[in-house]
Amino acid sequence: MTNLRAIDIFVKALEGGSIASAARQLGISPAAASQNIARLERELGTRLMTRTTRSMALTEAGERYLARVAPVLDELARAQADVSLVHGVVQGRLRVACMAAFGRHVLAPLLPAFQARHPQLELELLVTDRDVDVLKEDVDVSIRYRDVLEPGMSVRPLAAMPRFLYASPAYLEKHGRPQVAEDLLQHACLQYRRERDGRFMRWPFVRDGRRVDPGLRIAAIGTDIDALVELAVAGGGIVWAGSFITQRHVQEGRLVPLVLQPARKGRKAAPGPLQLEEVTLDFFACFRDRQYVPAKVRSFVDYLLEVLPGHPALAQVMSSEAP
Structure with a gap:
């Protein structure tokens, strides 16, 4: 045989x-x-x-x-x-690939409770922003945000994490607080660039309903969003980041979320005012096989769907009034 x-x-x-x-x-x-x-x-x-x-x-x-x-x-x-x-047992090895920031700030703290439910499951976490070949690297499920989803993969929505502008109290005391989107053009801005393809994470500026890229004053460019957030904490400028990354700094007073006021429209023939849209960072569970999802993967994704709605980043309260 x-x-x-x-x-x-x-x-x-x-x-x-x-x-x-x-x-x-x-x-x-x-x-x-x-x-x-x-x-x-x-x-x-x-x-x-x-x-x-x-x-x-x-x-x-x-x-x-x-x-x-x-x-x-x-x-x-x-x-x-x-x-x-x-027999109610989920076992074997579960290999999860995950975007780095989501893995550090969201996924890792949730895993001990999942492991306690399934002690016979061997968990392996691949935390990286590089391209992951799920077949060659034998990944059971990958967690990615919308901009880097691969065509042809079966996906399931997990969470929509808010993104906001943040600055440190020291920066705002020295440079003032932006009130409307146009004010951002006079401030030091921290820009994230994806290492995997070199593309910038564009801030969501719109004018007359269309996406635009105004001339920001870029104080620093980084390929690690955590590093840019730390730079903002140190007073280096304004950063646009997911609330799941900044929540601890906001709670402890090291960062302040910035809420911009809607600008008034000028003369009818003139271009409308610059605005900053509210957008989320949408995360998905991605599977390599559309026809069959193993029990260990189903259990893992169901667990995330159970616990993610209560994540502190989703409950971050934003005040529309400047202090």
């Missing part, structure tokens, strides 16, 4: 692009993974893949074999998950 372990290694090596990748996923050495594939090829009496130190490719026989065995492994995994649920 052909060893299912060897078949699993063979399939994971193809999914991850290397035998070393399969070995990492299964917690064995690359040498052991390679020996298992070689043993499988001997049992089948044919070469399944050609491999060099830098690449690997399926033979014709390997392509036909993969097409038959991959669905079988998927069905076995589903059967195991379904059986475990009969």
